[in-house]
Amino acid sequence: MTIDPTPRPSFSAPDPKAPSRSVAIVGGGITGLTCAFWLARQGVPVTVFEADDRVGGVIRSVSRDGYLAEFGPNSILETSPKIVALIRDAGLEGRRLYSSPEAENRYLVRGGRPISLPASPFKFFGTRLFSTGAKLRLLIEPFVRRAPADQEETVAAFVLRRLGREWLDYAINPMIAGIYAGDPTRLSVRHAFPRLHTVEQRYGSLILGQFLGARERRRRGEVSKQEARKVSFDQGLQVLTDALAAYLGPAVRCRTAVHGLTRTAAGWRVVARTGETEQTSEHAGVLLAVPAHRLADLAIEGASAPSLDRLREIHYPPVASVVLGFRRSEVVHPLDGFGMLIPAVEPFRILGTLFSSSLFPHRAPEGHVTLTSYVGGVRAPDLALRPEEELYSITVADLRQLLGVRGEPTFRHTVCYPRAIPQYEVGYGRYKDLMDNLERTAPGVFLAGHFRNGISLGDSIIAGHDVADRIAAWLPR
Numbered sequence: 283m284t285i286d287p288t289p290r291p292s293f294s295a296p297d298p299k300a301p302s303r304s305v306a307i308v309g310g311g312i313t314g315l316t317c318a319f320w321l322a323r324q325g326v327p328v329t330v331f332e333a334d335d336r337v338g339g340v341i342r343s344v345s346r347d348g349y350l351a352e353f354g355p356n357s358i359l360e361t362s363p364k365i366v367a368l369i370r371d372a373g374l375e376g377r378r379l380y381s382s383p384e385a386e387n388r389y390l391v392r393g394g395r396p397i398s399l400p401a402s403p404f405k406f407f408g409t410r411l412f413s414t415g416a417k418l419r420l421l422i423e424p425f426v427r428r429a430p431a432d433q434e435e436t437v438a439a440f441v442l443r444r445l446g447r448e449w450l451d452y453a454i455n456p457m458i459a460g461i462y463a464g465d466p467t468r469l470s471v472r473h474a475f476p477r478l479h480t481v482e483q484r485y486g487s488l489i490l491g492q493f494l495g496a497r498e499r500r501r502r503g504e505v506s507k508q509e510a511r512k513v514s515f516d517q518g519l520q521v522l523t524d525a526l527a528a529y530l531g532p533a534v535r536c537r538t539a540v541h542g543l544t545r546t547a548a549g550w551r552v553v554a555r556t557g558e559t560e561q562t563s564e565h566a567g568v569l570l571a572v573p574a575h576r577l578a579d580l581a582i583e584g585a586s587a588p589s590l591d592r593l594r595e596i597h598y599p600p601v602a603s604v605v606l607g608f609r610r611s612e613v614v615h616p617l618d619g620f621g622m623l624i625p626a627v628e629p630f631r632i633l634g635t636l637f638s639s640s641l642f643p644h645r646a647p648e649g650h651v652t653l654t655s656y657v658g659g660v661r662a663p664d665l666a667l668r669p670e671e672e673l674y675s676i677t678v679a680d681l682r683q684l685l686g687v688r689g690e691p692t693f694r695h696t697v698c699y700p701r702a703i704p705q706y707e708v709g710y711g712r713y714k715d716l717m718d719n720l721e722r723t724a725p726g727v728f729l730a731g732h733f734r735n736g737i738s739l740g741d742s743i744i745a746g747h748d749v750a751d752r753i754a755a756w757l758p759r
């Protein structure tokens with residue numbers, strides 16, 4: 283399924299006399315599309331403005347020579363009924379794929395080798411991944427005093443205090459490279475991992491909270507990120523954003539970048555540009571769902587709204603994704619898992635690798651495998667920006683050592699996101715306060731997306747759903 287990016291008149295075409303329920307969605311990534319979809323299903327006229335010539339934002343899938351490569355994200359964690367509902371209502375249940383049960387192993391690299399993470403508490407005591415000291419350290423975790431509620435700590439300080447150095451270096455550091463491409467000495471535990479902060483405050487222990495919190499999650503119908511099923515589609519994640527755009531039809535305007543909003547008596551005038559042509563349209567409400575550095579570029583006039591200029595400071599490190607195909611016979615490792623993560627203390631340059639063809643079917647031709655590696659992030663930002671040929675050599679060199687890859691790749695696909703993932707660092711609260719302040723002082727303007735509600739795809743889908751509810755409740759009946 284593909285969408286026609288040609289700008290066409292929207293069913294909420296500019297009508298200065300009747301903007302009473304029309305909503306402008308700025309940004310056609312998963313957040314903006316999810317919100318537009320839910321509003322449109324409730325009969326609210328929407329227009330999606332997307333600067334690029336396609337929707338999807340960082341979600342993009344490409345099929346070539348029997349391989350399927352994802353440009354950015356690879357899977358959605360099905361943590362909430364809102365994600366299940368979106369896939370169902372977009373008519374995609376038949377195309378949804380859950381990751382293979384054989385791909386449950388997760389590998390962490392220690393001593394230059396990938397070692398499987400123990401799957402059960404019983405197996406945990408036998409693993410070579412952690413020393414006896416680190417294992418025993420878990421037993422005293424419930425007795426470590428909680429931090430004062432108003433104290434903002436880095437993730438590193440939090441983990442050192444509760445679990446010690448080995449857990450930081452060999453569990454948390456690689457996990458953060460895998461999720462944020464980030465650095466635990468900079469990320470804020472309160473903003474980057476709000477659940478950890480809440481669990482410590484509520485139960486005084488992460489281990490106790492793990493058990494007691496599960497009951498509450500079940501009551502809400504939610505699943506923890508560790509237990510959630512990983513979802514993709516037969517032709518990759520882009521199937522989802524294409525389906526949402528197809529439902530919205532002419533309400534999606536590609537190649538149309540919004541650069542300003544002006545307050546009017548009835549709502550907001552959206553000023554956008556398609557090529558050299560400037561166009562304005564009137565709307566009752568506006569959702570801003572673009573990256574933070576793009577929000578900072580927007581001119582918002584006529585309200586006592588604060589300037590969003592400071593959002594430019596939010597740190598988005600570059601990340602490159604290197605997708606390689608190999609003959610199965612030329613990779614020694616069994617690839618019997620989700621992938622491997624690499625701690626910064628190990629002498630490698632990639633951040634980690636997904637065993638993509640073990641996770642989902644249709645990722646590689648018969649007798650071949652696909653490996654997706656990430657380079658750069660906060661750990662080594664300059665590496666992500668190296669020329670494609672160098673990225674490829676860096677990745678292949680690490681894969682030879684770690685997975686016993688022998689032959690030359692049969693498939694290559696490299697892409698760099700110069701500003702990939704926002705880092706919720708210590709002090710991120712001042713940006714969230716600014717966003718709250720904007721919504722208060724510019725009634726009818728809403729903000730949602732990876733810069734506010736959590737960085738994962740699941741978070742973005744939930745944010746798109748929730749902001750649609752907020753907008754629908756705010757619109758005049």
Ligand SMILES: Cc1cc2nc3c(=O)[nH]c(=O)nc-3n(C[C@H](O)[C@H](O)[C@H](O)COP(=O)(O)OP(=O)(O)OC[C@H]3O[C@@H](n4cnc5c(N)ncnc54)[C@H](O)[C@@H]3O)c2cc1C
Nearest residue numbers: 309311312313333339340354355356539540731732738739
């Ligand atoms: C390399 C990489 C790998 C990732 N892997 C995973 C993963 O495996 N699992 C996971 O859960 N998450 C992953 N993520 C995170 C997740 O993909 C993102 O957080 C999520 O897709 C963000 O969606 P969004 O709609 O908020 O923003 P975006 O996808 O950034 O969409 C914003 C849209 O706004 C448009 N835009 C910008 N300026 C304007 C303007 N002025 N006017 C109109 N439109 C504009 C952009 O063109 C873009 O389409 C990954 C991210 C990256 C970069």
